[in-house]
Amino acid sequence: MPRFSVIVPAYEVQAYLSECLDSVLSQSYSDLELIAVDDCSPDACGTIIDEYAARDTRVKAVHLPENRGLGRARNAGMAEATGDYLVFLDSDDTLTPDALRSVADRLKETGDPDVLVFDYTRTYWDGREVRNQLAAQLTERGPAPFRLADRPGLLRVLMVAWNKAYRREFVRAHGFRFPPGYYEDTPWTFPVLLTAGSVATLDRVCVHYRQRRQGSILGTTSRRHFDLFEQYDRVFAYVGERPELARWRPELFRRMIDHYAVVFTHRGRLPRGSHGEFLRRARAHCRRHRVPGVRLGLRHTLVRFGLHRTFRALRLAAAARRRALKCAVKLARALRTGALRLHYRVQLRLPLRADRAVFTAQEGRGDPAALEEAFRTHAPHLRTAWITPAGQERAAPPGPRRLRPGTAAYWSALARSRYLVSDSGFGGRLRKRTGQVVVQTQQGTPLGHVGLDLLERPAAAHGTDFARLLRDVDQWDYVLSGNRHATLTWERVHPGRYTTLEYGLPRNDVLQRATTADVARLRASLGVPQDAVAVLYAPAHRDHRRTQRPLLDLERILRRLGPRFVVLARTPAPARGDRVIDVSGHPDLSALCLASDALLTDYAPVLFDYAGLDRPIVVHTEDWAAYEAARGAYFDLRAFPPGAVARSEDELIDIFATGHWRGSRSAQLRAAFRERFCPWDDGRAAERVVRRVVLGETELPPVVPLADRDPAPPARTRSPLATVPQPSGPLPVTESH
The missing domain is CATH 3.40.50.11820 (CDP-glycerol glycerophosphotransferase, N-terminal domain)
Incomplete structure (x- = not known):
């Protein structure tokens, strides 16, 4: 029996389906089954699913004889599920790397709760990523698991099926199923959370929620948005049949009115001329499910009483106010800019x-x-x-x-x-x-x-x-x-x-002046375990990539290398893991260099600075051809490296596992690299600049020869293999300008 049953319904998403399925099958946690449901899609979705099923035995292909809609397609997937937990994933979305491993670990920590709620990020077609604004509700602090009554703020998080993992026996015991309709998630998520005897949270982005430029269901103009009323009828019917849930009616009432307001005010959802009818229906539903004493804001009050013309008039007034305020702000900025320019011109005439x-x-x-x-x-x-x-x-x-x-x-x-x-x-x-x-x-x-x-x-x-x-x-x-x-x-x-x-x-002066005590202090401030080998991972910016994501799976690398290693990750996107320390926001790169025992990089300028420390460097050049084509390079780093070169992730793991990262050949390469690129970095570069530029001196402090420099050693005691000898034998020579 697999740990997870990942259910992916597919309908007219042939352009996105492969990416979705790949994100599941490439998870580092492989104890799963992937149930892909072809909802009688008229495009190539069914063929794509069959191709994946033929290649991977974990894929179950389900083909529906007729189009049944998203909710019923999920039900068909649940009927085939055998996993301990159900995970739903829309076919144009993707799981983030290592998401299922993080979910599995959190489930184990919290004693297999009925429901685990995790986080998501909205990803846009232009490369932007925006994390859920209510991520604070998913904090892992405090007791876990818990009842919803202990953390009612979870009801404010987006009420969808795909940001949660559900214990399959819990779902089966209560007979939860998705209804038909546009808003099928609403009568699923509310009852599930209200009924769950144990809930836990995972403060980690596990899903990339694709915001399609066109074609998404909720972004389509249609009268099918009126389906929302029927779905909330189902929610209140479920609560009405269970007296123990009556306490949740006020909060559900607020969530319902807020949902109605969102649909009503969202441009492009309701067809032209249907807004008045929508508010009248909303008023009737508010009367039907009214809870006395619930305090509402102005917008919610207008929806509740169906005041269409008043609502429209207030929206027009608000729009006019915003335009006036915008003009006033632009005028104020123009006046301020003009005043500052005048001020600058005056200052330019003063001594x-x-x-x-x-x-x-x-x-x-x-x-x-x-x-x-x-x-x-x-x-x-x-x-x-x-x-x-x-x-x-x-x-x-x-x-x-x-x-x-x-x-x-x-x-x-x-x-x-x-x-x-x-x-x-x-x-x-x-x-x-x-x-x-x-x-x-x-x-x-x-x-x-x-x-x-x-x-x-x-x-x-x-x-x-x-x-x-x-x-x-x-x-x-x-x-x-x-x-x-x-x-x-x-x-x-x-x-x-x-x-x-x-x-x-x-x-680089500080790299030469730092002491062993400074290194120990910096490591302690970053939380590096005392006996760990700390590897600083600092990749370069990729001009040829729209989104800057690490090319390496740091958690997989660390699992293969064992508990002795930790990674200081200075990456564009925050890295996560038990032995991954996120230092992406650290302001001082020199401090990170001193705190580490080795550098793992690719084409970042830090490799030239780090060479002056005389500590091991490993270069990952898997996408060298793409980097050189987009940016261009002044010399081939693979031919003149500062240490061991890895051309793949597996080769990188082997370099660290075998000790080649600090072996004699790596030391020879580093010595040649230092001689060429660090001839002046002796700890007094800044002093020489000040004496020349400010004090006007021409006789500057002499440069300490490379052989006489003594940079601070790493925290871990060096083995003889890590000692840098003078270069001997033929070494790669490069280059030119």
Whole structure:
């Protein structure tokens, strides 16, 4: 008997059905049966289902002789189910990776409740993803399982069948079935939750709820939306037959009126001319199921009393008010913008402040933050400020004064500060003055194409304004570089009259200065177990992918490697798992590097920084061809890697399982990579920049040779295999510019 019976009814969804079925069959938890029900679909759904059934014995194909609708198709699937739990999935939606494993684990933790409610994300055709706004109702804190009376807020979560797992014996014992109609989920979900003797929640997105551009049932204009009244009759009939559920009538009444209001106000659902009839029907139902003493808002009151003309008049008035408010806001913004521009022009005519410096970074802290600290240390007469956009306060370093973009103080600082330091720019309206010094730190060593090289890479350019880019370049006085490769690249792709300071990258100074105590403190702050091998996973942005999802199944990798390993996941989408620590929002990448024992990456610039730590690096190059085609690369990372190279997930697991990730060959590769890309990263790069740019010194601190550097070791004791020898034997040589 399988643990799960996943029931997928299909009707006119041939374009989405394969993706749906694949999302089930590729789950890491394989103890399941997939019951795919062809609801007499006129397209190729039946053929697709049969093809899957022929390939995988877990698939049961059910073909209905006539179209019965979504509810009855689910009933047909339930009749074939043998699993402990029922999971419903609409055929244009998908399960997220590892969803069933998470559900199974939570069911085991909570003692196999009657119903488990999990979360979902709305996914749009343009790539946007929006998580359920009521996700807080699914918190796993507190006792579990529980009765609905202990967490009544669950009734506010979307009342659909596919965001829950149901114990099959519980469903069979109470005879729950789906009725026909458009809104068949309503008389299923309410009775199920009200009757369940035990309920649990899983605070994890398990379903991607596709928001189709066209063609969804609820987005279709039709009189079939009047079906909603009959479905709520069924709900109240069920409650009326069970006196013990009478206490839920007020909440059901509120949910009913709210549902009516949603359908009535949703543009495109009700046919033209039917709104008055809909409200009259709503009024009759409210009288039929009325619960005295229920407090309602204005919108709900209008629905309850069927005041169609009043409702329409108020909606028109509200729309007029919104338009007036929008115009007023636009006018206020225009006046404010004009005033700030005038303020900036006035500030540009006032004397420069030689003791002021302004810093900003596009993401996190990086080189500008390291330079800001060095300014305060080696040029203490300077007063520093950090530009902090709204919502990025956590990423700002603690020392400097904070400036909010677009304020008068912000424009005053840009107009009158002598030093302007950035890794990206200050916006198109910056007017550099005589005497101002602009320092462009860049964003690490480039592997993928940047600057003018993106003219031939439209997928990676993302609408880059190259004319504006060159105007910015004309304002630069200094550009920082960490190695000769970066110097030659910057000067070619950003042609200008600036001076390149090949002094090393300031953000890597902390990697050389950190102590063993610092490493232990950082690991403890991140929750890394004391004896664990912590692998930092930091993949690059994929220009050729609309959605940025990790290519690796981290939970599968960790299961194969055993309990000794944990992953610090710095991924675009938050990663989950027992031994996966989500650090996607951490503002300081250097701290994550120090806290880890090894780096797992692909084409991200962090691999050049991490090499300076002299710790193992594993490069995952499974989609190198796609990356190189979309972005372009300055050299083949597979031919000149900083360590072991994995071309697939299984190969990656083998590299870690066999110890090759820290073996002698990997150490040789890393030594050659360090020699080429980390010649200046000795812990004093920021000091050299300040002494040259601010203090005007020409005799700068000498660079510590690679052989004499002693970066902080990882927390775990190194084995002899992890010691980096000098390169010997033939090593891959690359490249060129």
